[in-house]
Amino acid sequence: MNYRSLLHYLEKNGVEFKENYSTSELVTFRIGGDAKIVIFPKNRRQLIDILRILKNDKFVVIGNGSNCYFTDGFYDGAIIATSKLNSISRENNLVVAECGAPITKVSKFAFDEELCGLEFSYGIPGTVGGAVAMNASAFGSDISTVLKESLAYDICSDKLVVLSNAEHIFSVKSSVFRKSRLILILSKFELQKGSKSEIYDKMNDNISRRREAQPLNLPSAGSAFIKPEQGYASQMIDSLNLKGYTVGGAQVSTKHAGFIVNIGGATAADVNDLIEIVKRKVNEQYKINLEEEIIYIE
Numbered sequence: 001m002n003y004r005s006l007l008h009y010l011e012k013n014g015v016e017f018k019e020n021y022s023t024s025e026l027v028t029f030r031i032g033g034d035a036k037i038v039i040f041p042k043n044r045r046q047l048i049d050i051l052r053i054l055k056n057d058k059f060v061v062i063g064n065g066s067n068c069y070f071t072d073g074f075y076d077g078a079i080i081a082t083s084k085l086n087s088i089s090r091e092n093n094l095v096v097a098e099c100g101a102p103i104t105k106v107s108k109f110a111f112d113e114e115l116c117g118l119e120f121s122y123g124i125p126g127t128v129g130g131a132v133a134m135n136a137s138a139f140g141s142d143i144s145t146v147l148k149e150s151l152a153y154d155i156c157s158d159k160l161v162v163l164s165n166a167e168h169i170f171s172v173k174s175s176v177f178r179k180s181r182l183i184l185i186l187s188k189f190e191l192q193k194g195s196k197s198e199i200y201d202k203m204n205d206n207i208s209r210r211r212e213a214q215p216l217n218l219p220s221a222g223s224a225f226i227k228p229e230q231g232y233a234s235q236m237i238d239s240l241n242l243k244g245y246t247v248g249g250a251q252v253s254t255k256h257a258g259f260i261v262n263i264g265g266a267t268a269a270d271v272n273d274l275i276e277i278v279k280r281k282v283n284e285q286y287k288i289n290l291e292e293e294i295i296y297i298e
């Protein structure tokens with residue numbers, strides 16, 4: 001890693017960073033070992049400068065870490081956390097939000113502006129960057145249905161690019177950001193004028209459904225598996241009586257079989273072992289290869 005240049009830049013520009021930092025502090029799963037450095041750029045200029053410095057080195061950009069977890073060993077790279085790039089504004093029927101803005105705050109902003117369309121995302125614990133990269137979905141909608149365009153930095157060409165909805169190449173729990181060297185800077189969501197009380201009711205209903213169905217009292221990274229075409233992963237796992245199945249501190253949630261939760265002291269290895277066991281058992285019974293939604297970074 002071009003570590004000296006990086007530190008020089010960070011110190012000179014007053015960028016917040018932490019060395020040898022525990023990744024468990026950065027992810028909702030609360031697991032993982034230390035990382036060489038975590039950097040918190042406070043504006044786009046800094047984000048792009050840091051990406052330029054790191055372009056040939058090992059690094060990852062994260063939002064709220066609610067869909068990923070790191071190795072138990074040392075992550076010998078840089079983690080760029082976008083939490084400080086979090087502005088939200090309005091342009092006519094568009095809501096414009098930077099990559100680090102929590103998607104729930106964007107949804108709440110739309111509500112305040114009497115704009116509907118983002119209610120489904122209320123309660124998803126991620127940022128705009130993570131939600132767009134993962135095409136976050138809930139209650140029959142997903143990000144692709146409301147996204148107009150994004151501004152991204154292309155590490156390969158060293159250029160800012162505007163991506164139309166089609167250029168995001170959205171699919172189930174994926175987008176172009178998962179398979180390229182594009183880093184999302186901001187997105188514009190195209191919403192409709194709505195009734196405040198109807199938007200409120202939908203958001204409220206969504207939060208209640210989340211509280212009822214999801215194990216929100218324990219650390220997790222959300223649904224562990226992508227929904228296969230043939231049905232629901234959680235139903236298949238439940239049918240095999242795997243709720244409560246535990247490896248070390250990692251457990252198939254007793255509340256929602258699609259979630260793997262950290263019941264205390266879980267390691268990334270525990271989670272990975274549990275995932276393999278669940279996948280094997282589902283495959284033996286249903287001849288389906290479950291695919292992980294949660295992202296393991298090593």
Ligand SMILES: Cc1cc2nc3c(=O)[nH]c(=O)nc-3n(C[C@H](O)[C@H](O)[C@H](O)COP(=O)(O)OP(=O)(O)OC[C@H]3O[C@@H](n4cnc5c(N)ncnc54)[C@H](O)[C@@H]3O)c2cc1C
Pocket residue numbers: 028060061062063064065066067068082099123124125126127128129130131132133134135136137138177178182183184185214216220221222223295
């Ligand atoms: C309790 C709980 C409930 C959840 N419910 C849902 C749900 O209903 N629906 C749903 O879809 N998900 C759900 N999730 C999963 C997760 O919250 C979403 O996928 C969320 O959108 C991830 O956002 P994040 O900022 O945390 O992403 P992270 O976990 O930080 O990152 C996820 C991926 O996005 C990439 N990424 C992040 N920012 C950028 C950027 N600026 N540019 C390029 N790539 C970037 C990362 O590199 C990584 O590959 C849930 C998770 C939890 C813990």
